Amino acid sequence: MTTAHGKVSAAALALLLTASASALGAGSAAAAGSTVQLPVLSTRLDADAACTAGSSVRATDLPWEQVSLQLTRTWPFASGAGVTVGVVDTGVSDSAPTLKGRVTAVGDAGTDCVGHGTFVAGLIGAAVADGVRFAGVAQQARILAVRGSDARGAVTAERVADGIRAAVDGGAKVVTVSAALAGNTPTLRSAVALAAKKDVLVIAAAVPDTPATATSATDSPPARDYYPAADDGVLSVLDVDVDGKRPTGAYTTDSAAIAAPGDGVVGIGPAKNGHYIGSGASLAAGFVAGAAALVRSVHPDLTAAQTATLLRSSAYPADVPRLDPYAAVTSVLTSASAPAAAAPASPVHLPADKAAGPLRRALWPASAGLAVIIAVVWLGLVLPRGRRLGWRPSRPDSAVVPEGSEAPGSTPDTATAVTAGVGGSGPTEG
Numbered sequence: 001m002t003t004a005h006g007k008v009s010a011a012a013l014a015l016l017l018t019a020s021a022s023a024l025g026a027g028s029a030a031a032a033g034s035t036v037q038l039p040v041l042s043t044r045l046d047a048d049a050a051c052t053a054g055s056s057v058r059a060t061d062l063p064w065e066q067v068s069l070q071l072t073r074t075w076p077f078a079s080g081a082g083v084t085v086g087v088v089d090t091g092v093s094d095s096a097p098t099l100k101g102r103v104t105a106v107g108d109a110g111t112d113c114v115g116h117g118t119f120v121a122g123l124i125g126a127a128v129a130d131g132v133r134f135a136g137v138a139q140q141a142r143i144l145a146v147r148g149s150d151a152r153g154a155v156t157a158e159r160v161a162d163g164i165r166a167a168v169d170g171g172a173k174v175v176t177v178s179a180a181l182a183g184n185t186p187t188l189r190s191a192v193a194l195a196a197k198k199d200v201l202v203i204a205a206a207v208p209d210t211p212a213t214a215t216s217a218t219d220s221p222p223a224r225d226y227y228p229a230a231d232d233g234v235l236s237v238l239d240v241d242v243d244g245k246r247p248t249g250a251y252t253t254d255s256a257a258i259a260a261p262g263d264g265v266v267g268i269g270p271a272k273n274g275h276y277i278g279s280g281a282s283l284a285a286g287f288v289a290g291a292a293a294l295v296r297s298v299h300p301d302l303t304a305a306q307t308a309t310l311l312r313s314s315a316y317p318a319d320v321p322r323l324d325p326y327a328a329v330t331s332v333l334t335s336a337s338a339p340a341a342a343a344p345a346s347p348v349h350l351p352a353d354k355a356a357g358p359l360r361r362a363l364w365p366a367s368a369g370l371a372v373i374i375a376v377v378w379l380g381l382v383l384p385r386g387r388r389l390g391w392r393p394s395r396p397d398s399a400v401v402p403e404g405s406e407a408p409g410s411t412p413d414t415a416t417a418v419t420a421g422v423g424g425s426g427p428t429e430g
Contacts (some may be wrong), residue, residue, distance in 0.1 A: 028209035041119050041267065041278030043209055044090075044153025052115035055274030062133040064242045065261035070326040071137060078294040080138025085124050085293050086167025086175035086200075087146065088160060089117030089282075090153050092145035093270035098126040098135075102142050106166045109145040112270040114153045117145065119278055120178060122268035123286035124293065129273060131177035134266050137290025137325060139274045139296070144170045148179055155179040160228065161191040168200050173296050173304075175203040176289035178282035180226035180251075188228050196233040199297075201304035203289045206236035207251035209280025210263075223252040230255050235292075235308045238320050239263055247279060258312055260284035260291075262321040291325040298329055 039055050066072070066156045084104075086226060091112035095102040097100045099121060103110065121143045148163035149155040158178045167175040168191075175195060181188075195202045219357035229236035239262020241247055247263045262284030266275050288311065295307050302310065314323030314328040 038277040051113035054269040054271030063266040078298040080141030080293040083293040086144040088148035088163035090114040105145040119267040120286040124290040141293040147281030156183040164191040184227040192286035205281035206256040237285040259320040260287040
């Protein structure tokens with residue numbers, strides 16, 4: 001049970017992390033009170049900049065995003081075991097301590113000079129370290145590291161497309177793409193179509209990460225689509241802060257499918273045991289990819305499209321539904337498990353019930369017995385009452401006649417009795 005003190009501490013930490021994320025240009029951010037400063041995650045490096053060395057500062061408190069996603073409630077039901085998640089980014093360091101032994105790299109993607117891909121991979125599947133409460137969403141999922149940029153983080157549509165194809169060919173069942181490109185290309189569309197054909201769920205940042213120089217909402221450019229997130233079959237993800245709101249100056253779009261934590265979130269670096277802090281839709285996509293791994297591990301019969309539908313239908317209601325891994329994993333599969341594109345309606349045929357015939361035969365004697373009981377009750381109750389009220393059985397030669405006249409072969413008394421009817425209240429109105 002969470003104590004009031006624990007709730008206050010978690011809320012205080014969340015607010016500190018969110019406030020620090022709005023000051024990315026300062027080069028560091030508070031992670032726990034005023035004594036812990038985490039370095040800020042880079043998304044790309046200048047040509048002459050040194051590679052990210054890793055952080056030696058650890059965030060030991062529970063990050064707000066894990067509280068928001070209810071991960072401690074979710075983990076007893078799913079772990080991501082048996083699912084490989086492709087990370088199309090700057091690479092993933094295969095020596096990152098909390099990912100060690102679970103990273104497979106395509107080409108040279110097992111090294112990560114920038115650190116962004118390793119950060120995203122940590123959000124997906126970092127294991128718990130001693131003295132640290134931060135952990136990835138799907139701690140037993142495997143990571144397939146794929147380059148979707150050059151070694152310094154510069155992206156193109158062709159590099160991203162090649163990365164998606166490599167992830168699909170490498171056996172990933174979920175692929176997260178950090179890049180959000182202003183233009184689409186046939187090559188990129190072809191890579192997304194290949195993933196759909198191979199039943200691979202592609203998850204992508206709906207917008208580019210928020211510029212570090214943004215200081216107000218007026219810095220936000222007009223809403224528009226970005227790719228591959230806006231392609232058919234891709235689950236596009238927006239980032240929100242601890243209050244469920246978009247960051248100041250963030251890029252916007254009208255086509256996002258789901259939202260997840262992405263403003264001031266804690267993650268790992270390419271080396272050492274320390275942590276970084278970062279913001280952006282690319283990080284939110286990492287959380288959704290981890291949740292998709294949980295769903296596909298506990299419901300392996302679901303297709304990629306059905307997994308995306310379940311993540312959306314179980315999400316917390318909002319303008320853009322907010323990710324809820326616990327609800328997705330524990331949902332009873334009904335309409336959410338139906339294919340996204342349903343086939344033409346066809347007659348429903350229930351499976352044959354071999355016990356139906358004997359059951360029907362057994363019910364016949366019971367039905368007959370019930371009929372006898374009803375007849376006995378009717379004879380015992382209705383007939384005596386009818387006699388008390390003056391009812392007499394009709395004769396074939398009797399007829400109803402007006403009052404005061406006689407039918408042939410009858411007496412006046414008999415004619416009157418028939419005319420009175422069962423109610424015995426008087427003659428029938430002519």
